[in-house]
Amino acid sequence: MWVRVATFEGADPERADAIVKERMAAGEMTPSEGMHSVLILDDRAARKRKFFAFFDSKEAIAAAESWFDRQGESIPEDVRGKRTSVHSYEVLMRDGDVERARAARVSVLEGSPDAIDASVERTLGETLPKVRAIDGNVGAIGLADRDNGRVSIITLWDSEDAMRASEQEADRLREQTADFGGQNIANVARYEVAMAESVTGARA
Numbered sequence: 001m002w003v004r005v006a007t008f009e010g011a012d013p014e015r016a017d018a019i020v021k022e023r024m025a026a027g028e029m030t031p032s033e034g035m036h037s038v039l040i041l042d043d044r045a046a047r048k049r050k051f052f053a054f055f056d057s058k059e060a061i062a063a064a065e066s067w068f069d070r071q072g073e074s075i076p077e078d079v080r081g082k083r084t085s086v087h088s089y090e091v092l093m094r095d096g097d098v099e100r101a102r103a104a105r106v107s108v109l110e111g112s113p114d115a116i117d118a119s120v121e122r123t124l125g126e127t128l129p130k131v132r133a134i135d136g137n138v139g140a141i142g143l144a145d146r147d148n149g150r151v152s153i154i155t156l157w158d159s160e161d162a163m164r165a166s167e168q169e170a171d172r173l174r175e176q177t178a179d180f181g182g183q184n185i186a187n188v189a190r191y192e193v194a195m196a197e198s199v200t201g202a203r204a
Contacts, residue, residue, distance in 0.1 A: 001091040003143060004053045004061045006068070011049040011081030013042050017194055019075055031199040032067040034060025038199055039141075039154075041104050041191035049081055050106075050191070054091065061088050089143035089152065092120045095128060096139020101156035101193045103163040107174050111183030113149040119181025120144070120151075127177050131155055134169055136162020150186070153177065156193070163190065 017040075039052040053068075055061045072080060111119075120142060131140055141154040155170065157163040178185050 001094065002055050002058045002061055002088055003091050004055065004064070004068075004086065004088050005143075006051045006053075006086040007084050008049045008051070008081030009084050010047050010078070011042075012079050013044065013049065013194055015079045016049070016075065016081075019079065020195075032060075032064035035064060035199060037098070038195060038197065039098065039101075039104075039193070040195040041106070042194045043189065043191055047081070049194070054094075058088060058090075087145070089145055091141065092116075092144050093124060093128070093140060093142030095141075096132065096137070096156065098139050098141070098156060099196050099198070100138040100158055101196045103157040103160040104191045104193055105155045105157070105163055105170060106187075106189045106191065107153045107155075107185065108187040109151045109153070109178050109181070109183040110186045111149050111151075111178075111181050113146050115181040115183070116144050116146060116149065116151060119177070119183065122180045123153075123177050127173050127180075130169075130173055134166045136166065149183075151181075151183065156196075160192065 034056045035053050036056065037054045041050040041052070042048070055064070072083065123142070128140060131137055136157050136159060137155060138158050139156040141156070143152040143154070144150070157166070174185060174188070
């Protein structure tokens with residue numbers, strides 16, 4: 001599985017969500033072939049939005065670029081925001097009930113590409129069960145860029161309160177995960193989950 005991550009700045013979340021949901025309900029925004037789910041994260045204070053589109057393969061993402069361009073052009077920039085970056089990642093972990101998520105913490109780790117697989121294997125066996133045992137956690141997603149060794153770990157929560165309450169344990173587990181792979185913690189950010197749902201049915 002692969003995911004395309006696009007970052008937008010200056011977005012108007014309420015108006016953007018209303019347009020997307022209205023068009024999807026009307027059958028005017030049929031998902032691209034190979035795309036099966038979406039996750040939209042908002043940092044309202046910074047007016048930043050991250051749009052995760054999950055696909056069956058990297059080739060399906062490449063084939064969908066024209067679809068993304070058309071969708072972007074159909075929504076005014078003052079609503080969707082200015083796209084500042086777009087990148088594709090391999091999905092190495094996707095656990096839990098993502099559609100229940102209301103808040104997300106995104107931790108970015110950087111290290112050697114050669115250490116990714118061993119780090120992820122140990123994370124799945126040792127760290128993930130501890131994360132899933134924290135009250136309010138509903139899932140976790142792990143993404144990797146094998147070209148530069150960057151790994152993003154997204155932990156998903158049923159509320160912002162649950163996410164905030166987990167901070168101390170999350171700090172400990174993040175440091176443990178970084179130690180596993182000899183990685184550096186590059187960034188930690190927190191978001192509201194604006195949308196987390198399957199789009200397979202919408203395509204059908």
